[in-house]
Amino acid sequence: MTDQELAQLETLQVVREGAVDWVTLNRPDRLNAITATMVRELFAYFEGLRHNYDTRVVVLRGAGRGFCAGLDIIEENKGEDAVGTRAPTRPREAHLAGIIHAMRACPQPIIALVHGPACGGGFAFALASDIRIAGASARMNDAFIRIGMSGCELGLSYFLPRMVGLSIASELMMTGNFIEAERAAQVGLVSRVVPDEGLEQAARDLIAAMLRTTPMGLRKTKQTLNTAMKLLDLEAVIALEEHTQMACTQTADFDEALRAFAEKRPPRFALQGG
Template sequence: MTTTTLATANFDHLLVREAENGIFVVTLNRPERLNALHDALWDELDSLCAVLERDPSVRVVVLTGAGRGFCAGADLDTITALPGGTVTDFMRIQEKGANVIARVKRLPVPVIAAVNGPAAGGGLALALAADVRIGAPEARFNVAFVRLGLSGCDVGVSWLLPRVVGLGHASELMLTGRLIDAAEAYRIGLVNRVMAADDLVPAALRLGREMAANSPFALKLTKEGLQLNVDANSIEAAIALENRNQVLASRTQDAPIAMAAFVAKTTPAFTGR
C-alpha cells in the first residue's frame, strides 16, 4: 500500500469508508474468524496508523468489526503454533501486536471504538487503545491471555485497562479472565454507553460529529494533554503542559474563527492552520 490518504487506501482485511466529511469508519473484516488478529491484519492496522498519522483530512475514526464480533483477539491458529516456535518467533509476534496497540493509542485524531460483539485479548486491547468506547448489548469483554496459560499482562492491557476502569476492576478482570457483558462493562466504565446494535455506528458517528466540530489543532492538543497528564508527576507538571498548549492553540488561524463562531452561534469553517 503506497497511498498517503485514508480515502484512497486499499486493504485486504479492513474496510474503510468516509461516513461524512473527515469522519471515517474502519471495519475489521474477517467475520468468519470474529475478526481475529493474524500477521496480515496486524500489518494492515500498522499501515492504517501510518496513513492516519499523516493525513490531515481525517478528523475522527470510528473502529468496529464486521459480522457478529468486534475482535476475538489473536487468531487461534497463531496461538496454537506458539508452543512449537522459538523464543525469538514468539517475541516477534508479541512486539508486532504491542507496537500496533501503542501506535493506535498515540494517533493524533480521536478514535471511537464501536464494539459490536466479543472483544477479547488483543481485541480488548484494541478497544482500550481508542479514546472512547460504545458497546452494543451483544458486546462481551475479557482478558483472554490468562486463560491460555499466559500472563494477563499483554499488548498493553496492563497499562490501558487500569486507566480506564481503575486498578480494582482491572485486577479482577486480569486475574480471572472472566467474560463480562455490556451491562457490566458500562457499570465499571469500560464503555461510555450501551446502544442498540442498529444504532451503534450511528451513535459513534454522532459523537464523532461533536468532536469534529472543534478545530483540528484543538482536538490534537486536547488528546495529547489527556494522554500525557493522566500520568503527570504533579499538578504543576500537568498545568505547565496545559499552559503551553493553550498558548500554542491561541496563535492558530482557527482560534479566532472558533471564538467568532461561538459568539455568533454559527458553524465555524476551520482552515486546519
C-alpha cells in the first residue's frame, strides 16, 4: 500500500518504521471488532505484502483495551455491507477468510501482540500470525461455537491442533471457553507472557534479531515452514530445505552474513528481499 492509501485507512493504523510495519487494529471503542471496512483494509494490506521487499517484519496489535473482540455483531445485524467469511467467486476479492490466507502467504513474519480479548476472528488473526506474544491480560477464545456455529472456522481447526494438540484444541473449540495468558504459554499457544506494557519491547527484541538475518533467509524461512507443515515425509522436507539453502547461498547477502559473523559486527545487507 502507498503512503497515501495508508493515510486513508479507517480501521487500521499502519506506522512504517524502517523495515518494520506496526499495524494496529484501530476501533478501540468497539474492542477493535471486525467490520466489512476492516476486512477490506486488512485484506488489501496483507495482499500488498506479497511482492513488497522493503517491509521485512510486521507487528499486529490492537488499540485500547484489547486485541480484537471478533465480528462486530451490531454492525453485522444492520444488514448493510456485511462481513463475508466465505471465499468469493472472484479471486483476491476481500473476504474474512481471505485475510487468513493472505497472512500466511505474505513472506514477512508477523508478530501478534495479544492483550485483552482475542475472540473469534480476532483469535484467528492471532493464530495466523507467525509468533504470538501475550500480555498478562490476554484472553482468547473460539467464539463461533457460542453463537450457534461450528467451532471450526477461519483456519482454527488447522492451526489449533498443530499448536496445542488435539485434546486441548477440542476443548477450546467445543466449548468456546477462554484460555488465559498463563495457560496459553504453558500449552505453547503463545511464545511468552509479558506485562501488557512490555509487549512493544518484547516485539522490538525479536525484530532486532530478525533484522540481523539476511532478507532472503528470513523470507525463505517462513515460506519453507509453511510448506514443510503440509508434508509428512522427512525426505521431502529435507529436499525442500536443501533447495531453499541453495537459493540463499547464491546471494551477496550470504557472503556478507559470513563476513559479519567472522568479524563480529552487524551485517550490511544489499538485498531488500529475495
